[in-house]
Amino acid sequence: MTATTTSPAAEKTAAPQTPETEERPSLWRLAAGHHAVRKLALLLVLAAVLVPLAHATWHSGSWPGALTVDVSGPLEKASDWILDNRDSHWIFLYFFGHISQAIIIGVRAVYVALLALGWAGVTAGLTLVAWRVAGVRVAVTTLVSFAVCGLLGMWVPTMQTLALMAVAVTASVVIGGLLGLAGGLSEWAYRAQRPVLDTMQVLPAFAYLLPVVMIFGNGVPGAVLATVIYAAPPMARLTALGLRGADAGVLEAVASLGATWRQRLMSARLPLARKELLLGVNQTIMMALSMAVIASVIGGGGLGDRVYQALSTVDVGKALAAGIPIVLLAVVMDRTVGSAGERLGAPPAEGGPRLLRGWPAWAGVAVITAVITVAGRLIGSQTWPGGWTVAIEEPVNRFKEWIVDHLYTGVPVIGGTADWAGDYLKWVLNPLREGLQGIPWYGVLLIVAALAWLVGTWATALTATGAMAAIGVLGVWQSSLDTLSQVLAAVVVTLILGFAIGIWAARSARLERLLRPVLDVCQTMPQFVYLIPVVALFDVGRAPAAAAAIVYALPAVIRITTQGLRNVDPAALEAARSLGATRGQQLRQVQLPLARPALLLAVNQGVVLVLAVVVIGSLVGSGALGYDVLFGLAQGDLATGLVAGAAIVCLGLMLDRVTQPTSRREKKGS
DSSP: OOSSOOOTTGGGSOSOOOGGGGSSHHHHHHHHHHHHHHHHHHHHHHHHHHHHHHHHHOOOSSOOGGGOOOOHHHHHHHHHHHHHHTTTSHHIIIIIHHHHHHHHHHHHHHHHHHHHHHHHHHHHHHHHHHHHHHOHHHHHHHHHHHHHHHHTTOHHHHHHHHHHHHHHHHHHHHHHHHHHHHHHHOHHHHHHHHHHHHHHHHSOGGGGHHHHHHHHOSSHHHHHHHHHHHHHHHHHHHHHHHHHTSOHHHHHHHHHTTOOHHHHIIIIIHHHTHHHHHHHHHHHHHHHHHHHHHGGGGTOOHHHHHHHHHHHTTOHHHHHHHHHHHHHHHHHHHHHHHHHHHHTTOOOOTTOOGGGSSHHHHHHHHHHHHHHHHHHHHHTOSSOOGGGOOOOHHHHHHHHHHHHHHTSSOOTTTOOHHHHHHHHIIIIIHHHHHHHHHSOHHHHHHHHHHHHHHHSOHHHHHHHHHHHHHHHHHTOHHHHHHHHHHHHHHHHHHHHHHHHHHHHHHHOHHHHHHHHHHHHHHHHSOGGGGHHHHHHHHOSSHHHHHHHHHHHHHHHHHHHHHHHHHTSOHHHHHHHHHTTOOHHHHIIIIIHHHTHHHHHHHHHHHHHHHHHHHHHGGGGTOOHHHHHHHHHHHHTOHHHHHHHHHHHHHHHHHHHHHHSOOOHHHHHHO
8 A cells, every 4th residue: 555645636547548538639739739829828928018017116036025924923922822821711721622631641541551461462462453354464564563663672662653643543534534424425515625635635744733833732632633634634535535436326226225314325335435445544544654753843752753863863773773663563554454455345264263253253362462461461571671672773873884984985986975965966956946046036936827827727827826926925935945946856856767667667567576565665654764764875964855755755656657557558559569669669659648647647746745755854954944844843933933834835735736737627527
């Protein structure tokens, strides 16, 4: 399962392309070309009128101060009011206060239960549950993963993260499921939710921390709520998608039998949508784990806090020791839920023992877990025994020093990682940043409007241009262009590598089989973890942040490209081969044109994923907007942090709109 949620564009590119869709390509492309020319002509006319006026009024190439609104004052007043009234105002005492207490009680109850089971009970219980719902292979993976967490000396932080995850995922599934239920059963609710979910889809995780901190402050409640806000949308979207895609014939048959609305829902709609529902749970778990780690910045604790503290001191050994359990938790949860989904509804194995099926099996799981828990208590240790740990910090740090000494610089011919980082800064990042910052502000708005209008409608262009203009109004124009330059540079590298590898994998079944487990693991790893190896290789700065973003976004681009090319109708390829087309001609003239929607989706997902990690890259020195958010969170300067967070939101919205094609027909059909 992928950790990337189903985007709005993905819902439009699921079906394979057929030759019928390309029966009149020349006519369609000619009409599209004329339409694009008319759009550009209109924009040129508007530019000819507005640019001289803007230049005459505001001579500065950067965003003019006269068009900037200082929101720091009102935000500081709002922050002061919240701090002054947090212990006395009714909305905090009787609403937010109760929510906060419920979260604290829930997390504490789960954590105490995990400690009561002890390391033996938790390991045995979760292994048996994985065996029961997902099979022997996943059970072995679970056993080994929790054993490694203990061996690394991270048992207590792992239990803290697991407790927070249990509460956050439960709340996310319930809230997302209810929203998806409303959207799946009501057209009005679906239309009302869709723009909100679309916007939340493109927001980097950091943006969710700031408003939560204003209300709940640092601590577990804020971390859980930020996680719920971030992880609930995929559950809502996939639930609505499953309910709306239920077989109309089955629903009509159930209705003809006189079933009530409730009976139709429980006996037909939900069973037909169970695959999508389980995929929603899977996606929610992965996004919640990713966010729970990032939420350590505001006091979430657990493994994320260990990684955060280690990265702040560039201690790669400690960061890796805490990062490995995060990856293992993600892999276990992904494999368990994914395998459970594949087995859901499958008939039980014939001839198997009755005790291994139904409630006797669950009773057996409970009894065995209780017995092993008691045995663990008799051993005398509820947490992982201290003598059973392996310290990897020193060896990892020594290896990191060896890399610095031997690979960081001075490598013959190819140069070292420091040389690569320096060249990337000198020839790519710095010129791109200076180029963007050198374009007059109205030129940037015109470029954004042109790109968005060419790939979409006038509404798309207005949304993208408005989002970019809002960045200038907030007064963070230069920092935003710095972040944008990092995103664009990383996206170009990601797309070049992703398209090349994806095309190769689509044409080679062996390579696809070799890449599949690697891509699976990469797509289950939280964003935070990607920062650890790049710090070891490139030290700190903008280059390692870009490298982490490229590695994080690359698997999604490869997978979407491969699937898009493989979904091309075989009849179209057969027709091309019968006409004597070479493999290269088949690729250029048949596969790539027919896979265009999937390739555009790959571009969109690459941009969104790169932005998410470039912002988090402020932890390793990427600067710009991400640094402002981190500074605001660390120093309690909510005005600086909230303004930078809002700019990140606008930047993400703009990038999503200029890379997500929307035709007028699709807009009406949605």
